[in-house]
Structures are given as structure tokens and as C-alpha cells.
Amino acid sequence: MDFIPNTEKQKKEMLKVIGVKNFEELLDKIGVPRDLMRKAKKSKSLILPRKGLSEIELKRYFMKLAEKNADLGHWTSFLGAGAYEHHIPAALETLITRSEFVTPYTPYQAEASQGTLEALFEFQSLICELTGMDVSNSSMYDGATALAEAAILAANATKRKEVLVSAGLHPAYKKVLETYLRNLNLEIREIEYDVKLGTVDLNWLKVKTNEYTAAVIVQNPNFFGCLEDISKVGKIAHSKGALFIVSVLEPLSLAILEAPGKYADIVTGEAQSFGNPLYFGGPHLGFFTTKEKFVPRMPGRIVGRNEENGKEVYTLAWQTREQHIRRETATSNICTNNALNAIAATIYLYLLGGKGLKKLAEENLLKAHYVQKMILANAGIRPKFSGSFFNEFTLFCNTEGIKQKLLKDRIFAGITWEDSLLMAVTETKTKKDIDCFVEKVVDFPLLPEMSYPKIEYLNFPSQYLRKTPLRIPNLSEPEVMRIFTRMSQRNFSVDTHFYPLGSCTMKYNPKICEKATGFSGFKNIHPYQPEETVQGILELGWKMEKALCEITGMDRFSLQPAAGAHGELLGMMIVRAYHNERGDTARKKVIIPESAHGTNPSSCARCGYEVVKKGSNKQEDIELLNEQGEIDIGLLKELMNEEVAAVMLTVPNTLGLFESKIIEIADIVHKKGGLLYLDGANMNALLGIARPKDMRFDIVHLNLHKTFSTPHGGGGPGSGPLGVTKELAKFLPMPTIEKTEDGKYYLCYGLPKSVGKIQAFYGNIGVIIKAYAYILALGRSGLKKVSENAIVNANYLLELLKDNYQVPYDRACMHEFVLSLKNLEAYNIHVWDVAKRLIDYGIHPPTMRFPQIVKEVLMIEPTETESKETLDRFIEAMIKIYQEIGSQSTSWKVREAPVSGRIEEKAATRRNLKREY
Numbered sequence: 059m060d061f062i063p064n065t066e067k068q069k070k071e072m073l074k075v076i077g078v079k080n081f082e083e084l085l086d087k088i089g090v091p092r093d094l095m096r097k098a099k100k101s102k103s104l105i106l107p108r109k110g111l112s113e114i115e116l117k118r119y120f121m122k123l124a125e126k127n128a129d130l131g132h133w134t135s136f137l138g139a140g141a142y143e144h145h146i147p148a149a150l151e152t153l154i155t156r157s158e159f160v161t162p163y164t165p166y167q168a169e170a171s172q173g174t175l176e177a178l179f180e181f182q183s184l185i186c187e188l189t190g191m192d193v194s195n196s197s198m199y200d201g202a203t204a205l206a207e208a209a210i211l212a213a214n215a216t217k218r219k220e221v222l223v224s225a226g227l228h229p230a231y232k233k234v235l236e237t238y239l240r241n242l243n244l245e246i247r248e249i250e251y252d253v254k255l256g257t258v259d260l261n262w263l264k265v266k267t268n269e270y271t272a273a274v275i276v277q278n279p280n281f282f283g284c285l286e287d288i289s290k291v292g293k294i295a296h297s298k299g300a301l302f303i304v305s306v307l308e309p310l311s312l313a314i315l316e317a318p319g320k321y322a323d324i325v326t327g328e329a330q331s332f333g334n335p336l337y338f339g340g341p342h343l344g345f346f347t348t349k350e351k352f353v354p355r356m357p358g359r360i361v362g363r364n365e366e367n368g369k370e371v372y373t374l375a376w377q378t379r380e381q382h383i384r385r386e387t388a389t390s391n392i393c394t395n396n397a398l399n400a401i402a403a404t405i406y407l408y409l410l411g412g413k414g415l416k417k418l419a420e421e422n423l424l425k426a427h428y429v430q431k432m433i434l435a436n437a438g439i440r441p442k443f444s445g446s447f448f449n450e451f452t453l454f455c456n457t458e459g460i461k462q463k464l465l466k467d468r469i470f471a472g473i474t475w476e477d478s479l480l481m482a483v484t485e486t487k488t489k490k491d492i493d494c495f496v497e498k499v500v501d502f503p504l505l506p507e508m509s510y511p512k513i514e515y516l517n518f519p520s521q522y523l524r525k526t527p528l529r530i531p532n533l534s535e536p537e538v539m540r541i542f543t544r545m546s547q548r549n550f551s552v553d554t555h556f557y558p559l560g561s562c563t564m565k566y567n568p569k570i571c572e573k574a575t576g577f578s579g580f581k582n583i584h585p586y587q588p589e590e591t592v593q594g595i596l597e598l599g600w601k602m603e604k605a606l607c608e609i610t611g612m613d614r615f616s617l618q619p620a621a622g623a624h625g626e627l628l629g630m631m632i633v634r635a636y637h638n639e640r641g642d643t644a645r646k647k648v649i650i651p652e653s654a655h656g657t658n659p660s661s662c663a664r665c666g667y668e669v670v671k672k673g674s675n676k677q678e679d680i681e682l683l684n685e686q687g688e689i690d691i692g693l694l695k696e697l698m699n700e701e702v703a704a705v706m707l708t709v710p711n712t713l714g715l716f717e718s719k720i721i722e723i724a725d726i727v728h729k730k731g732g733l734l735y736l737d738g739a740n741m742n743a744l745l746g747i748a749r750p751k752d753m754r755f756d757i758v759h760l761n762l763h764k765t766f767s768t769p770h771g772g773g774g775p776g777s778g779p780l781g782v783t784k785e786l787a788k789f790l791p792m793p794t795i796e797k798t799e800d801g802k803y804y805l806c807y808g809l810p811k812s813v814g815k816i817q818a819f820y821g822n823i824g825v826i827i828k829a830y831a832y833i834l835a836l837g838r839s840g841l842k843k844v845s846e847n848a849i850v851n852a853n854y855l856l857e858l859l860k861d862n863y864q865v866p867y868d869r870a871c872m873h874e875f876v877l878s879l880k881n882l883e884a885y886n887i888h889v890w891d892v893a894k895r896l897i898d899y900g901i902h903p904p905t906m907r908f909p910q911i912v913k914e915v916l917m918i919e920p921t922e923t924e925s926k927e928t929l930d931r932f933i934e935a936m937i938k939i940y941q942e943i944g945s946q947s948t949s950w951k952v953r954e955a956p957v958s959g960r961i962e963e964k965a966a967t968r969r970n971l972k973r974e975y
């Protein structure tokens with residue numbers, strides 16, 4: 059089986075059409091220096107097999123790795139702390155693995171994405187219902203990054219510089235918050251907790267809250283599992299004009315607790331509990347909700363609903379505050395998010411319904427209280443705190459003794475926190491599991507008639523409880539199955555359609571990679587399991603890092619970034635840490651070409667950097683490209699000075715053109731003390747051809763969801779590993795994965811110079827497993843073939859579209875190219891008309907409006923997984939459309955396409971951001 063459909067013979071035919079004898083000649087035409095190619099070819103092999111593994115070999119290999127982990131299918135776990143083991147219904151697993159949900163692109167083209175849009179709209183509605191908030195976005199990377207974004211929103215909205223954080227906040231969340239806020243000059247102050255109750259000390263809070271406080275942040279239930287009195291905290295925050303932010307670690311609690319919306323201005327959280335596997339910490343599911351008035355400031359995407367011709371339609375609403383338009387003034391740099399995880403949560407909540415969810419929450423509550431009650435019967439053990447709790451609590455006991463004793467019996471007793479044990483009990487523990495566990499802890503047999511307590515006997519302040527039942531529809535499994543199957547069918551997806559989408563590398567995703575990731579030994583492992591029980595996944599992470607080093611030439615990688623933009627942000631943090639360490643604090647600027655992706659400038663801004671601008675009021679982006687579409691070396695020399703921290707380039711650039719003078723460019727940047735950053739989203743053009751390190755880049759991020767064939771999931775989850783040179787490795791986020799001399803893998807937190815933490819756990823591990831499977835499936839030679847075919851396919855299209863469509867930079871391209879449809883304006887036709895007409899031909903529209911330097915731009919990237927037949931069909935469709943435009947009797951067809959009706963983003967959509975159930 060091959061993932062590349064074109065044969066050598068077809069490739070030769072295509073090269074002939076392009077007008078070159080062989081691929082090497084094409085690379086010469088493109089302008090890739092021979093020296094770079096030679097270096098890539100001769101580069102040392104670290105870990106990649108020369109040839110790809112067969113499906114049988116892959117399956118065995120991944121099964122073995124999975125078996126090296128203690129998976130919760132076979133072990134009993136009481137681990138929680140922000141990642142919870144809940145049962146995932148079989149119907150959800152069936153629905154969420156449908157290609158039409160897994161393999162579509164971000165729903166920018168509403169007509170081709172109604173399924174994803176409707177599912178995300180439902181997600182927003184459900185999260186609003188649970189939190190009692192006005193508006194929810196359609197997902198964030200995780201609960202920790204969502205909280206950091208909330209703090210930034212609060213600082214911007216109040217124009218204040220301090221956030222007060224309860225000491226009951228998850229320590230990893232606090233780390234992420236610190237890492238995000240440090241470069242924005244925002245202060246974090248901690249409010250102690252009441253040592254008896256385990257909740258925020260309200261007296262202290264009152265004293266500390268003042269006119270500098272942008273926001274008060276508490277978690278509920280908090281890290282110790284205790285329930286906060288959020289009505290009182292909210293009052294204190296508001297009395298001084300601060301915003302009140304609530305972070306939710308265990309959203310199941312919202313089924314029985316009063317919705318925080320009554321008191322909070324922003325509610326963010328982690329919704330992994332709703333139908334998403336643990337996957338050793340990711341991808342999980344951040345959510346972000348606010349009151350209506352903060353909508354223009356919210357990060358991320360929001361779906362809106364409208365009625366057109368009596369039919370409900372969905373589009374992305376509120377795009378104008380996003381980075382692809384606002385660039386460095388955008389409200390956030392988040393682009394790819396965790397859309398597929400949000401769809402899983404939606405289906406989960408539909409399967410359970412309002413009643414089912416409440417019952418489940420009660421079961422969690424009762425089991426947790428039962429365990430606590432039974433253990434407390436043992437004289438040596440007492441609760442750390444007396445506050446009320448939901449399904450998690452802390453015990454004051456001989457933590458390590460209990461943990462070690464139970465580990466022998468395949469039980470994870472909980473997490474050590476200072477002098478106590480943090481335990482979570484969910485519905486996945488049967489009474490037998492629980493009794494067996496309790497007997498081992500307390501050392502005496504339980505009476506068989508001991509039973510769960512009753513809710514009314516728990517010491518639960520009644521004001522904490524939800525008064526109105528959840529308005530979530532109560533449907534049967536077959537009904538939910540049909541609703542979501544039909545919804546999915548309203549999408550275009552890679553498995554059903556061709557996506558010639560520039561910059562996004564929408565390629566076919568080999569199914570063996572999905573299979574490999576699905577083993578229980580990967581899916582069902584908790585991020586806080588002891589290292590010796592997760593050797594398989596640590597080994598995989600360690601080897602993935604080596605593979606990425608081999609591919610790029612870089613010295614170290616962090617797998618932590620959740621997407622490309624997240625990698626950019628981390629990269630900029632490292633740039634800052636590097637200059638700060640040298641005492642070189644005058645560098646406040648970054649040079650980014652105007653042709654760059656919108657996330658580049660917004661990631662810089664998120665790290666407190668200014669983007670170098672031109673014009674009398676310094677508002678215009680700098681176009682660094684010359685007439686050949688490459689960096690203007692003279693201009694770069696002029697701009698590069700001691701104030702510039704870094705230059706951020708995309709190679710090949712967003713026109714699909716290679717930077718033939720890259721070595722010279724690197725020299726200019728380095729001579730002035732700057733660092734050179736590569737946005738590696740276009741790595742699909744470079745595999746085995748040129749390595750970022752050889753091009754002298756200091757930092758590079760990759761998009762696994764583009765180059766390494768992990769599906770886009772309708773907008774995420776992705777993964778954006780960041781690679782650096784040796785000199786910068788000490789700044790990487792913690793933990794890194796290391797290996798001892800005797801072959802044991804471990805998580806290393808001993809990096810004193812590290813920038814900190816950018817996710818609650820270790821990265822989107824589920825995505826990383828898929829990408830590693832893909833890399834092994836291709837091997838070194840296969841990866842080279844990927845880029846070779848991607849480049850040949852693109853040049854073939856370019857050659858055959860040239861006659862009818864304008865090519866602004868008429869030269870050989872790499873894996874993508876741009877057309878300008880400016881000449882069609884004479885017919886009153888715009889680029890989006892042509893794009894929408896393609897839908898009628900069964901083809902997803904190419905990228906539009908980007909890069910912004912080309913007017914009426916259409917950006918086309920065929921990828922290596924499309925056959926010559928598909929490319930020919932695309933060319934034929936494009937020529938037909940051109941002919942339709944030319945004839946008066948048919949040009950309306952293009953103007954009004956698609957035939958199913960064009961969906962407009964209207965103002966009305968912005969006002970309909972959730973459903974009332």
C-alpha cells in the first residue's frame with residue numbers, strides 16, 4: 059500500500075509538462091542551493107528507518123509500545139487533578155471516528171462545513187447551559203491555556219496589571235499562567251487558602267483586592283477538590299472593579315452545582331471529562347465563556363447561526379478580531395484549536411442528556427464520599443480539609459507508603475500533594491474496586507452491607523447546588539446516532555473530497571496511524587502515573603523528538619505546543635529568554651514579512667514584542683519581498699539592527715517560493731545579534747530536500763497536523779513541536795523527556811533556565827503518536843518522496859492553469875503557488891465566486907485572502923496524496939469556470955455559486971451564538 063497515488067511513470071509525464079527532465083532540474087529551477095540538498099542527503103541517521111515499515115510491522119511495534127504502559131483498562135486508578143477517567147460510550151467512539159468529522163478542514167467555507175459548524179454550535183450552547191454564561195467559543199487547547207487567555211482578557215478590559223490567584227489553583231495551571239503573563243508585564247499575586255477548609259481565605263482576598271486588581275481567579279472545585287464559595291469571592295472581586303474568573307477542572311460537577319455564570323465574568327475550564335480519552339494529558343479540551351459584553355475580546359472561534367430561506371445555516375462569526383485579519387492587534391494568537399475534542403464532548407452530552415449527566419454526577423459524588431468515609435474510619439488517616447467536595451478530596455496520611463503498597467496490586471492510589479494524598483473517584487470504579495481498595499488502605503475487612511451514603515446526608519451547603527435542572531435534550535442512543543451521522547454528512551472532508559488548500563497541507567491521513575493511536579495502552583493512561591508505568595509513551599516521545607531532530611537537523615524539540623501558533627508563541631518566549639540571559643534587553647522588535655501568516659505577528663505581540671512597521675505612523679506591514687518573491691536583502695540589511703530580537707520567516711514562503719539566499723539572510727540576522735525563526739508550516743516542501751538547521755535557523759516550529767499527516771479534525775487538535783539549536787535547549791519548557799544510561803525514560807523538571815510551561819501536561823500526545831506512526835510508515839526515503847511528489851503536483855497544476863489565470867510570480871514553485879484573479883474583476887467576478895463555484899464541481903475552495911500582498915489571491919496546494927487524475931479534474935473544472943465567466947449566459951452561475959445557495963456571514967449570525975434548549 060502506498061499513500062502516494064502517482065506512479066514513477068506519471069511523475070515523469072508531469073515533469074515533461076512542467077518542462078524539466080527530472081526532479082533535480084526542477085529543484086534547480088526553484089532555486090534550492092545544491093549544497094543544502096547535499097547536506098540533507100548526507101545527514102546522519104539518528105532513528106528513522108531508511109525505508110518505511112509495513113502495516114503489519116507498524117501495528118506490532120505500536121502494540122508493543124502501548125503494552126509497556128500500565129493502561130487503566132487493566133489497572134485501578136484514583137488519579138485526577140485535572141484529568142479524569144470517565145467511561146466513554148461506544149456510540150461516541152463510533153461517531154467521533156467518522157471520516158467526515160475527523161478529516162475536514164477548519165470550517166472557513168460554510169457551504170462545505172455545515173456538519174462541523176453545527177456540531178460546534180451545539181458545543182457552545184451546551185457549555186453555556188452548563189456554566190450559565192452568555193457566550194462560549196468553540197474550544198481552546200486546554201484548561202490551563204484557556205485560563206491564561208482569560209487573565210489577559212481581564213487585564214486588557216480593565217487596563218489593570220495584577221491578577222489575584224487562589225493558592226487552590228492547580229499548580230500546573232499556575233505555571234502556565236506565569237509563563238503566559240511574564241512577558242506582558244502582568245503581575246500574579248497568590249491568595250492563601252484557609253488551612254481548615256481548603257478554600258480561598260476570604261479575609262485575605264478582601265485585603266488584597268484593590269484598584270490594581272484586573273481579575274480574581276479561583277478554581278471550582280479547586281485543586282484539592284474543595285468547593286469554593288464563589289458568590290462571596292465574586293462579590294469581593296466586583297466591589298473593587300476587578301473581573302471574576304472561575305476555572306473548572308471537573309466539568310461534570312456542573313451537572314449538580316449551581317452554574318458559576320451568576321457570579322463570574324469569565325468561566326474557563328477543561329472539558330476532557332466529557333467523552334475525551336486521557337491520552338497521557340492531551341489532546342484535551344479547553345473551553346472559554348464570557349458575558350456578552352466581552353465577546354469582541356474573546357480568543358478563538360465562535361460559530362453563529364442564521365436563517366436563510368427558511369433554513370438554519372451556520373457560519374463562523376466574529377472573525378474580525380482574529381489574527382488572520384487583525385494580526386498583531388488580534389485578541390489572541392490561537393488558530394488551530396481542539397475542535398474534534400469539542401465535537402466529542404457535544405456527542406457525549408447528547409448521549410447522556412440532562413438527566414443522565416445529573417445521575418452520573420451523583421454517582422461520582424456518592425462514590426467519592428463513600429471512599430472518604432470508609433478510609434476515615436481508619437484512625438491513622440484524616441481529611442486534610444473539611445470543605446465540601448465533589449468527586450475528589452485530600453487525605454492526610456502516609457502518602458508514599460500507601461501509594462507504593464497499592465502499586466504492587468496495580469492500583470494508583472492518588473497524587474502526592476505536599477503532605478497529603480489527592481484522590482479522585484469516578485463512576486468507572488465499581489463497588490468491588492472500591493471496597494477492595496479501602497480494605498488495602500485501612501487494613502481491616504469491610505462489612506459487606508456498607509453502602510453508599512445518601513445525598514441529603516452529605517454536608518453540602520444547599521446554596522452550592524443547582525436549582526434548575528439542566529436543559530440538555532434527553533434522547534435515545536439511536537436518535538443521537540442519526541442526528542450526528544447526518545450532521546457529519548454535511549461536511550466536505552479529505553476522505554470524500556479534494557482540498558487544494560494553500561498553506562494547510564490537507565493530505566490523506568493513513569488509517570494505520572489512527573489505528574496505532576487507538577490502543578488502550580495509549581488512550582487510557584493518566585498524565586500523573588508514575589514514570590515506571592508509562593515507559594512506552596515516554597519512549598515514543600523521546601524517539602519522536604529524535605525523529606524530528608533528524609528531519610530538521612535541529613538539536614532538541616519540545617512536543618508541548620498544541621498547534622503551530624502555540625509553537626510560535628513558545629519560540630518567541632525562548633527568543634526573549636535568550637536575549638535576557640545575555641543582558642541584551644534593548645531588543646523589542648521582530649521583523650516579519652507582510653506575506654507571513656497572521657499568527658506570526660500575533661504570537662510576537664503575545665510575547666510583548668513589536669512588529670517592525672513602515673509608514674509615517676508606523677502602521678503598515680513591511681513588504682520584504684522583491685519582484686521575484688524573495689526577501690529583499692538590501693531592505694533586510696537596512697532594517698536589521700540592535701533593536702531587533704528576531705526575524706521570523708516562512709520557507710518556502712506563503713507564495714510557495716524558496717528563499718534561495720537563505721544563508722546570506724541568516725548571516726545578516728546573526729551578525730546583528732538576532733535570532734532566525736522558521737515558521738515550518740510549509741515543511742511538506744522540504745522533507746529530505748533541505749533542513750532548517752542547515753539553512754541556519756535557530757528555532758523552528760512544525761505543524762504535525764499539516765506535514766505529518768494528522769487529520770485537521772475540522773479545526774484541531776493539532777500539534778506544533780518546537781525545535782531549537784543546542785544553545786537554546788536550556789530554555790525549552792518543562793518537562794523534557796530524557797533517558798538514563800540504563801535505558802529508562804523519565805520526565806525532567808531540572809531546567810533552571812526553562813521558560814516554564816505552556817500546557818497543563820506534556821502536549822497533544824494523541825496527535826504525536828499518529829505523526830510518529832506516519833513518520834515510521836514512510837521512513838527516510840518515503841518522506842523525501844512526499845515532498846518530491848507534492849512539488850511535482852504543484853508545478854503541474856501551475857503550468858496548466860497559467861493560460862487562463864494570472865500568475866503574479868511566474869517561476870517554479872515548491873509545494874504550493876498563488877494565482878491572482880484580478881483580471882476577472884472586469885467581469886464583476888471575485889476570487890470567492892470562483893472558489894464557491896468549485897464546490898459545485900465537488901472540490902473544496904482553495905485558500906483566499908492570504909497572503910495579503912496579492913490581490914484577489916487564490917492559494918493552491920495539491921499535496922502528494924492526490925492522483926494525476928484528480929489534478930486533471932481540477933484543471934478541467936478551473937478551465938470550465940473560466941469559460942463560464944467569459945460567457946454572459948453562464949457567468950451568473952459563478953456569481954451565485956454554489957447551487958445549494960451561498961451562505962453569507964451576516965450581522966445576524968453574530969447575535970445567535972447559542973441554542974436555547
Ligand SMILES: *Cc1c(COP(=O)(O)O)cnc(C)c1O
Nearest residue numbers: 393394561621622623655739776
Ligand atoms: C497553519 C499555519 C500557521 C498556524 O498554525 P496553527 O496550527 O493553526 O496554529 C502558521 N503559519 C503558517 C504558514 C500556517 O500555514
